[in-house]
Amino acid sequence: MSGAGVLNAAALASIEADLAATDELLEKGYPGDDGRRQPIHTAYVPADRFTPELPAAWGAAALAKAGGVSGLATLAEKLGLSQPGELAELVAAKLEREPIEDLRLDFEDGYGDPGDDIEDAAVIKAAQLVTQAVADGTAPPFIGIRFKCFEAPTRARGLRTLDLFVSTLARAGELPAGLVLTLPKVTTIAQVKAMVFVCEQLEAAHGLPAGRLRFEVQMETPQLILAADGTVPSAALIHAGKGRVSSLHYGTYDYSASLGIAAAYQSMEHPAADYAKNVMQVAIAGTGVHMSDGSTNILPLGDAEQVEAAWALHARLVRRHLERGIYQGWDLHENQLATRYLATYAFYREGFAAAALRLRNYVHRIESAIMDEPATAKALANFIRRGLICGALTAEEITSQAEISLTTLEAIALARATQTEDSNA
Template sequence: MKAAPVLNAGALQSVELRLAATDRMLEHSYPGDDGTRQPIHTAYVPADKFNETLAADWGGAALEAAASAGGLEAIARSLGLEQTQRLAELVGLKLGSEPIEDLRLDFEDGYGNRGDAEEDASASEAARLVARAVAGGTAPPFIGIRFKCFEAPTRSRALRTLDLFLSELSAHGPLPSGLVLTLPKVTTVAQVEAMVFICEELELAHGLAPGRLRFEVQMETPQLILSQDGTVPSARLIHAGKGRVSSLHYGTYDYSASLGIAAAYQSMEHPAADYAKSVMQVAVAGTGVHLSDGSTNILPLGSPKDVAGAWALHARLVRRHLERGIYQGWDLHPAQLVTRYLATYSFYRDGFGAAARRLNNYVHQIESSIMDEPATARALARFIHRGHSCGALTLEEISAEAGIGFGQLEEIALSRHTTKEECHV
């Protein structure tokens, strides 16, 4: 005799009511990846050093640095990378066409305290130059400013610089689609809530759509990892940001110094750094907020031996954070672009063959020794999608190896399909 289910419609309705709040919370607080492109790096310069050709100038300087060391292929070989010829071709194209993906004009540590009159003038001039660069097609895809922090001594100066910059930029037409605002040295959720309020006020003043202004938070203080009440503010601030927090950025040196780590040991790979970034990684999971590593201050300058050593260190650190699921970092010097792109492109190209085969098998239901589930298929597709976004993988390679078009790749990568069957062609 076949058993019959015993739960009736009333039981189901009761469960629906019990979990309604959970459903709303998950939908609102953990919407997942919305497909917004994440740059692989952020380059930053003092705000008054920016000009309309800066991105191209950095690309040219990077190519010159590579040429002086025997060329991109020779550097790739010295780093122990594979596919050196192809890497050199692709990185050369990138440095000539889009050498900087994300640029921050700095009014904080890189600018310093110069007096109100000078910073006022710099803020307005920076906005005019950004507007001209965007209009002329010479600006990176993402560009913006880092203003001073919201702690008491610099709060009014930070707000004035932000106000002047946005007011001047708005006077030159619509805001750039890739505009990025960086709030540094955040210590409390209240500072993020204050930034939300300021964004709302600026949107009203400039006739911008609600939610148009978003900002990234730099995690440079231990108070964001563990607060005085034992909570984790780096997780809370994302949700307190009301959808305006676009990314969390780890600040290598301020954070290390705040823990009392000696200068010689301050590094992106210090155990304290790994712990902080692991907490941040859990905080952003499922929220759609991006995560970025910090920078290394060991620059490829000086003797050939010093340059080679700095490139080897930078390449290793870039690869390290990519392998740990952190897809962005900070660069401080044009010559670091050489290893930023060589290491990043190598990461994606090294893993592409296996990822494409597994995704092809999954989509086309080809039997193999690896049985991938929908979550793994999304991870495979995201990996390939990120590789294409930065220029490491071409559409032709993706189609040939993965057996799918870019549209389907994007759908799987961004979790628009929910079941294994829906992913199949």
């Protein structure tokens, strides 16, 4: 019996032709993680309250509210987090070094409608202050604005705010590397396409490189989960965005209200919220687009009992979305920074030893009771890499316990190599 196969060159060519469109879709529509940093949170402030000193002021206030390093350790203990002293030291250092990772100056719900003249002046001032903060080194790694949505009543105002902000930044020099633009209350793909057009016009007007302006889509309406024709716009809009959609953000309260959920039950953990976020999570898979959970409006304010209850809720919600593979959320108040970082750092530190051991065994081909495949190794590396970027883990811990270089960690996390330098050591 001959060992030759039956598929000849003509058959292969026919299959190649049939799958050419699939190949193009996978290459362009699902390029995977591009390696850019994802902030662990977005802090939200009314635009007219921003100053270059605000991030440092938030960090100092958060640390003081928690009671310094010892207070952070006590809070970590009350939250049931392991290694409270170690966590407290790391979080205190974070609050001093980089208290806010992503800051959104809000010209939408948190700002209101003071009239065109007042908003125009506020937008120009905000852009000038952002430019100053970037030049002074006081700006967070990511910073930008949320302007009013593209629904008919607010469309012209939202476009004018966006235009003034970007134009003022561009005239001052190079745009901030971490510039973020947030398009809220999106209901249709047409609104995303309109935003793409606006970005193209602004780039052309200011001599910016094509594709320089990207934007977040804030998912606050049920029409993005299920459209009138039965399709799922939250998936389609990513591809309609022509590579400009950087992230999808869940809007807790607008979305909940649009479904008729009573105010007392509007929450990031409501079953309706989980359903929406599950759809969003599937929509972004493989696209390189990030995703963020929403916020809680139960703030750590009031008497000691109220503050501790709010901290406990916030920490639990942060841990909840991290466990579900959503690595970012929104914070509305400086007092939420303590639990944002405590809960996030605990998540990475508690899971680090097991992840490092499994990754070490995978890279060095050490036999163990768990046989991890490349996809799982990628997830392990991504977990460790995220912990490193936010400050929960140190480079020394990673290279020591996982016995790999940071270059290899990056290669596995981003699927940039099938063989690593460490596996050949």
